[in-house]
Amino acid sequence: MKNPITIAGGGLAGLSLGIALQSRGVSVTLHEASTYPRHRVCGEFISGVGEETLQTLGIGDCLEEATPLLSASWNDPAGRLVEMLAPGRGISRWKLDAHLQQQFLSLGGKLVTNSRVAPAPGVIWAAGRPRKPSSWLGLKCHARNLPLTHDLEMFTSPGGYIGLARIEDDKVNICGLFQRKPPSGAKGSELLVSMLRESSLGALADRLEAADIEESSFCGVAAFQTGHQAGPEFSIGDAASMIPPFTGNGMSMAFESAECALQPAMDYATGRKSWLEAASASTASQASRFRRRLAVAGTLHRILLNPLGLRVTSALARRKCLPFQTLLHLVR
Secondary structure: OOOOEEEEOOOHHHHHHHHHHHOOOOOEEEEEOOOOOOOOOOOOEEOOOOHHHHHHHOOHHHHOOOEEEEEEEEEEOOEEEEEEEEEEEEOOHHHHHHHHHHHHHHOOOEEEEOOOOOOOOOEEEOOOOOOOOOOOEEEEEEEEOOOOOOOEEEEEEOOEEEEEEEOOOOOEEEEEEEOOOOOOOOOHHHHHHHHHHHOOOHHHHHHHHHOEEEEEEEEEEEOOOOEEOOOOOOEOHHHOEEOOHHHOOHHHHHHHHHHHHHHHHHHHHOOOOOHHHHHHHHHHHHHHHHHHHHHHHHHHHHHHOOHHHHHHHHHHHHOOOOOHHHHHHHOO
């Protein structure tokens, strides 16, 4: 190959693209700012990605330990709004990232942990969402002995939303996005429970307090915004665009983003395209693939987090006047 590739960021998009390139004979060096395995704020629910994408990237085997999911419910502070089918897979980022890392290394990829690189020609940017002023706070943890009514439970309130999804080893991933100021002094699961109560989700907070929370899995993230991200010219994953988390499509978009970047990266590596031509082709492919779902999800996001919008949406849902399955399709 004429040009080696460097990838900044070893999350789902970066590792998947690295695996796909290495398997095609491209020399890849990947820089990850942290180490493996580790917990990340993530819904850990994969829905919408096709088997063809997974096979193109060569990562299908990394999902063998995922838990099959099918049923889902949508709830507000007053109770259940709707039940639906939402086929997907549940797997922790602790396990999935470790599998992807091992696959990348087995193909001869060079992985440098605890390392950051600067944007430059030849560096594909997969370093996650850039830090921006924001009121959002994302929190996540795992729990055992937390009975679920459905494989995936989603809760929405004017203060934010939270999802509970089955993952491997009979555990439940709990991941929420809140726009209220966290209480002073609270941390770990205590902070999460406090945020739920502040968001009028007291019944859910009671359920979490009765479960066995794995405090070591607790993590948080702040200072980010959803939608298109203004990153370096060749960006993928959350560094390129971030769909509102309630859609359950973020992990799938990371994989699809890597697929969109694969051929442009190959063209650069073989000298068929310049760096800027390859970056432009990747950006155009991602824009075409994600434009509709980002627009629909962004509109729904604004409605659901507006008190009036949430009341109207809840009222329509209780009268069975909202086509939830159609909306689910539009954000995938």
